[in-house]
Amino acid sequence: MSQSCSIKKCIRTSRGLCDCCQQNLCLQHLNEHNASLISQLNPLTDEINALGDRLKTLSIHKAIADSREKLEQWREDCYKKIDCFFEQKCQELDHLIDEKVGKQREELKRIQLKITELINTQETTRQDIDLLTSTIRELERNMNNIEEACFTVDTRPLLIDDTHVSIGRTTDHELDxxxxxxxxxxxxxxxxxxxxxxxxxxxxxxxxxxxxxxxxxxxxxxxxxxxxxxxxxxxxxxxxxxxxxxxxxxxxxxxxxxxxxxxxxxxxxxxxxxxxxxxxxxxxxxxxxxxxxxxxxxxxxxxxxxxxxxxxxxxxxxxxxxxxxxxxxxxxxxxxxxxxxxxxxxxxxxxxxxxxxxxxxxxxxxxxxxxxxxxxxxxxxxxxxxxxxxxxxxxxxxxxxxxxxxxxxxxxxxxxxxxxxxxxxxxxxxxxxxx
Incomplete structure (x- = not known):
């Protein structure tokens, strides 16, 4: 037996069951219902077109500017630490040289004072002469060794892996x-x-x-x-x-x-x-x-x-x-x-x-x-x-x-x-x- 259209005041015979609203509708109201649904696609089309235009003009660099700034700061901090470490090792090397030269300088001064003392007193012995000569030869050998010295500097490559910088999404939610x-x-x-x-x-x-x-x-x-x-x-x-x-x-x-x-x-x-x-x-x-x-x-x-x-x-x-x-x-x-x-x-x-x-x-x-x-x-x-x-x-x-x-x-x-x-x-x- 035929059913009437479910739309109020409509006396036409139902032609089908609408999947959306589960109502029996006549052909006219089925068409109207379909047209109504299709008309709702137009605003969605406008929205997706607007989002497409926005995506074209989206500034990725601006969105990640703060993150890039942090990476740049990390790089500068690393450079500073390397420079500081380099200066520290240069100072260690200079200190090593100064220490060796300083000892020879003190010994040289001591010998000069001894010779001056002997000259001023106008009194010396063969033993004094031999001892001074031996000490001078020793000082000369030490100075030759300093000039010819080679210092061993062992270095290792600076290894940087992914654990030094981790990139992830920002926690944008409040803690519960x-x-x-x-x-x-x-x-x-x-x-x-x-x-x-x-x-x-x-x-x-x-x-x-x-x-x-x-x-x-x-x-x-x-x-x-x-x-x-x-x-x-x-x-x-x-x-x-x-x-x-x-x-x-x-x-x-x-x-x-x-x-x-x-x-x-x-x-x-x-x-x-x-x-x-x-x-x-x-x-x-x-x-x-x-x-x-x-x-x-x-x-x-x-x-x-x-x-x-x-x-x-x-x-x-x-x-x-x-x-x-x-x-x-x-x-x-x-x-x-x-x-x-x-x-x-x-x-x-x-x-x-x-x-x-x-x-x-x-x-x-x-x-x-x-x-x-x-x-x-x-x-x-x-x-x-x-x-x-x-x-x-x-x-x-x-x-x-x-x-x-x-x-x-x-x-x-x-x-x-x-x-x-x-x-x-x-x-x-x-x-x-x-x-």
Whole structure:
């Protein structure tokens, strides 16, 4: 039996079932329905043509300008390191020659003085003459050896493989701290260990009493050296120096990642370092005292103080800075107010120290400890709240995004790579996988 068209008020007989809407339609409405679908192709055609035109004018060089700039900076840094190493070896060679020539110069001077003394006294013996003659012949042979000497210089080719530069897609999504409870590794902290953490793409630096230790991405100790320089207040990584920077009470130390050698490069008297952080070319270090100041150092060609930011540009007279973290042209300051027992995170412009935003969490501190923070991807921040045992994820515009309970209470945290977070407590360090 024939069916009527499903379109309201249409009395014509159905000619077919429409696959799109599953309705029985007459021939006229089938044609209209088909025409309607075809008409929707025209805007899609316009859109694809517009995207084609955009692709023709797309500037690839502009899109990858920042990445090329990083590669160029890496190349320049490598050239500088090679030049520096070359100059060092030339100085070693010059020193070797000067040392040999210097000994002969001293011997020559001694002989001259002896001869002058004998002439002035008008008294000598055959034994004196023979001894001087023998010494002069010996000096002559030594000088001949120096002139004819050949120094062995062994060199090896400089090998560069793909591990020196890795190219991948930028992490353009914000980290989801809700997955933080996934613990990859936990390492115990011996009694007397300092809680500070620092990392680069390869290693994490941590004090494990009595040593300063480098951990790999699986939290295995790969290198260590005895630390005998007292309290560690903070540490950070400098890419341009290719060194870790460690703050003692009054001193700044450089740690060589390859040799674990420790060099003292700066000292201040009568004031205590509090925290440090690095941009590409500048070291920022804060003084932990009321009305804290921030000192700004150049890193190359030498670590030298270029500016000291003081109260009231840094904080009020009743406040002190406990942490300073650089990321993407910004400085995040953790500021504690002693009379009010309040804590806030202040985002500043790294060049002018002008305030961008301030976030004050619901924290009232009572313990005699300091608060810390670290940077996350997408210009977000993580504030470590040891008072109530929490990690506070803060958006790039200074709003609370997530609050994560953490037990035992966290002291420090740092992003290790793009998808791992290391957090230190009183008893251990935990490595978390995050997304």
């Amino acid at each position: 701290q809700s997955t933080l409870w996934s613990v990859c590794r936990t390492i115990a902290s011996p009694k007397g260990s300092f809680a500070s953490l620092s990392s680069n793409d390869r290693h994490l630096l941590k004090h494990q009493e009595p040593n300063l230790c480098l951990f790999d991405r699986e939290m295995n100790i790969v290198k260590q050296t005895l630390w005998s320089y007292g309290t560690i207040h903070d540490m950070c990584w400098s890419s341009i120096l290719d060194r870790f920077i460690v703050l003692g009470k009054n001193n700044i130390y450089l740690i060589n990642e390859n040799t674990m050698s420790i060099d003292n490069v700066q000292r201040i008297e009568g004031r205590n370092w509090g925290s440090c952080t690095c941009s590409d070319i500048v070291l920022f270090a804060s003084i932990i005292e009321r009305a804290s100041s921030i000192m700004e150092f150049t890193l190359v060609p030498a670590i030298e103080l270029i500016k000291e930011w003081k109260y009231p540009h840094t904080c009020t007279n009743d406040e002190f800075i406990t942490d300073i973290v650089y990321n993407n042209g910004h400085l995040a300051l953790i500021v504690m107010n002693k009379p009010e027992k309040s804590v806030l995170i202040d985002l500043r412009n790294a060049k002018t120290l002008s305030r961008i935003w301030t976030f004050q969490p619901d924290i009232r501190w009572v313990q005699n400890k300091i608060f810390r923070c670290c940077s996350l991807t997408c210009n977000e921040w993580l504030m470590v709240d040891y008072e109530t045992g929490r990690l506070l994820q803060i958006t790039k515009d200074g709003k609370i995004k997530k609050t994560i309970k953490y037990h035992p209470a966290p002291y420090r945290a740092i992003l290790f790579g793009l998808n791992k977070l290391a957090a230190s407590t009183m008893t251990d360090v935990r490595l978390h996988a995050i997304q």
